[in-house]
Amino acid sequence: MFLNGDVKIGLAIKSVDNVATVLNDVSCGEKILVKFADNTSTRTIVSRENIPFGFKVALKDIQKGEYVIKYGEVIGRATEFIGEGHLVHVHNVEGLRGRGDLKNGG
Amino acid sequence: MTFLGYERPDGSIGVRNYVLIIPGGIISDVISNFVTGCKTIVTADSGSGRSKRDRETIARTLIGLGMNPNVASVIVHGRGLGSGYPELNVNRLADAIAKTGKRVEVLDGSNDSTLDLVVKGINLAREMVQEASRLRRREFDDSNLCVGVKCGASDTTSGIVGNPVVGYFFDKLVGKGGTALFGENTEIIGAEHILAKRAVNDEVAKAILEVARETEERAKLIGEDIRTINPVPSNIAGGITTLEEKSLGAIAKSGSMPIQGVLKYGERPRRRGLYFVDNWMSMLSIFLGYAAAGAQIVLFQLGGGGLVGDTILYSSGGVVAPLLWLTANPKTYRRFGDEIDFYSGTVIEGKETIQEAGERLYNLILDVASGTMTKTETLTHVDPNQIYTVDPML
Numbered sequence A: 001m002f003l004n005g006d007v008k009i010g011l012a013i014k015s016v017d018n019v020a021t022v023l024n025d026v027s028c029g030e031k032i033l034v035k036f037a038d039n040t041s042t043r044t045i046v047s048r049e050n051i052p053f054g055f056k057v058a059l060k061d062i063q064k065g066e067y068v069i070k071y072g073e074v075i076g077r078a079t080e081f082i083g084e085g086h087l088v089h090v091h092n093v094e095g096l097r098g099r100g101d102l103k104n105g106g
Numbered sequence B: 001m002t003f004l005g006y007e008r009p010d011g012s013i014g015v016r017n018y019v020l021i022i023p024g025g026i027i028s029d030v031i032s033n034f035v036t037g038c039k040t041i042v043t044a045d046s047g048s049g050r051s052k053r054d055r056e057t058i059a060r061t062l063i064g065l066g067m068n069p070n071v072a073s074v075i076v077h078g079r080g081l082g083s084g085y086p087e088l089n090v091n092r093l094a095d096a097i098a099k100t101g102k103r104v105e106v107l108d109g110s111n112d113s114t115l116d117l118v119v120k121g122i123n124l125a126r127e128m129v130q131e132a133s134r135l136r137r138r139e140f141d142d143s144n145l146c147v148g149v150k151c152g153a154s155d156t157t158s159g160i161v162g163n164p165v166v167g168y169f170f171d172k173l174v175g176k177g178g179t180a181l182f183g184e185n186t187e188i189i190g191a192e193h194i195l196a197k198r199a200v201n202d203e204v205a206k207a208i209l210e211v212a213r214e215t216e217e218r219a220k221l222i223g224e225d226i227r228t229i230n231p232v233p234s235n236i237a238g239g240i241t242t243l244e245e246k247s248l249g250a251i252a253k254s255g256s257m258p259i260q261g262v263l264k265y266g267e268r269p270r271r272r273g274l275y276f277v278d279n280w281m282s283m284l285s286i287f288l289g290y291a292a293a294g295a296q297i298v299l300f301q302l303g304g305g306g307l308v309g310d311t312i313l314y315s316s317g318g319v320v321a322p323l324l325w326l327t328a329n330p331k332t333y334r335r336f337g338d339e340i341d342f343y344s345g346t347v348i349e350g351k352e353t354i355q356e357a358g359e360r361l362y363n364l365i366l367d368v369a370s371g372t373m374t375k376t377e378t379l380t381h382v383d384p385n386q387i388y389t390v391d392p393m394l
Helices: B026-034 B052-067 B090-098 B114-132 B156-175 B192-197 B202-221 B233-237 B243-254 B283-293 B330-339 B354-369
Strands: A009-012 A019-022 A031-036 A042-046 A056-058 A067-070 A073-078 B002-007 B018-022 B038-040 B071-077 B103-107 B138-141 B146-152 B179-183 B259-264 B273-278 B297-302 B323-327
Touching: A019 A031, A019 A067, A073 B243, B002 B354, B018 B026, B018 B052, B018 B114, B026 B038, B026 B071, B026 B114, B052 B071, B052 B090, B052 B283, B071 B090, B071 B114, B090 B103, B103 B114, B146 B156, B146 B243, B146 B283, B156 B179, B156 B243, B156 B273, B156 B297, B156 B323, B156 B354, B179 B243, B179 B283, B192 B202, B192 B243, B202 B259, B202 B273, B273 B283, B283 B297, B297 B354, B323 B330, B323 B354
Parallel strands: A009 A031, B018 B038, B018 B071, B071 B103, B146 B179, B146 B297, B179 B273, B259 B273, B297 B323
Antiparallel strands: A009 A019, A019 A056, A031 A042, A067 A073, B002 B138
């Protein structure tokens, strides 16, 4: 359903998502064919760093403080600027729920 | 579609045919190790030093396990540490299970030494397993099945493929009139609004939102970012970034059918259909709770991309309910294939659709229901159980 020969694939769940999950180990500079689970459109982006299988790549520039969207839902907020093609993970995204560490509880 | 099962006096249909010995402890342990066809619960949660609410949970779990359709008959004894509390009284447990019409024997040993009681129990258990073995499997409709699921060591393959395949299976089972249980109260935080929309009525919607609120409040009281606890390290190593992302992937295992209600740990659903269970993720806890709620089969949908070390996968957590290991992660399957009952990474590899994998899972479950052993069932190893209690230990 998802993989396609030697082409590196990124899967986004909804067209509004600003991240995709890569389904291969992707090296910096490689092209990623991004498929969307909710429609037949595709687009190609270039990875700007190594992205291991199952990790997320930014589909567009995400500003510091902007929401990160997957499944068409908010999964967190960028803690720094994330450029298109970069790895999106715990080093640049924070969760908004269950934040006992924050004064207002998140 | 049909499977071959054991009919019980209350009309429920078992997929296995065990004699259960409760509560946990040395008496049950020795008998069930010595006599074939017996099961017991291995746990330190005896009820001693627990609040009334938690003792009720332990009692509900023991009673529910005895009522499970996979249990032919039950031996109850009063040598558990918590047996002195009224909720865990031997006769209370035995009477509640006996309402199903199945045979329940109280092992009376008030004047016996521990080993004398073991000998009595062995003789009784031998007679009971022989009696149970006289029952034959017959053909029954798949609407008699109840299946519980947990996702664990989740990675991003879980939310994209593994859980949606289980969701397809759940939709089909519920559509045919069967019962499906999912839960994990921490792993709905960030996705509870989606589940609430699927509730059959406002009351159930409120109950779902309340579970998420209560769990999140408990988490915040610790004063940590929940991400230092959950998503657990193997989730983060597997590409999951936040609890919200984990939850949104986790709820895919529930499919798309209406949610009929919110059940407590070990609580039996009143009707058939899909239910959310207010339980905790641990595989040593959750499968026992599903079995106590009446699940004949339990599923562990494994991510595994972030597992470290030589993690051993087998678990006897469902005690009387056989467990199937599922994964959608090709790397996990390559490494742990010996332990995996069902692989849906074919969807990632482009060989199958989610629907096709879901159909394959449905057929496998019917096969297991008819008697085919799961990988875990081929082992005599028994993992300990952890009953889901919430109050302080005093």
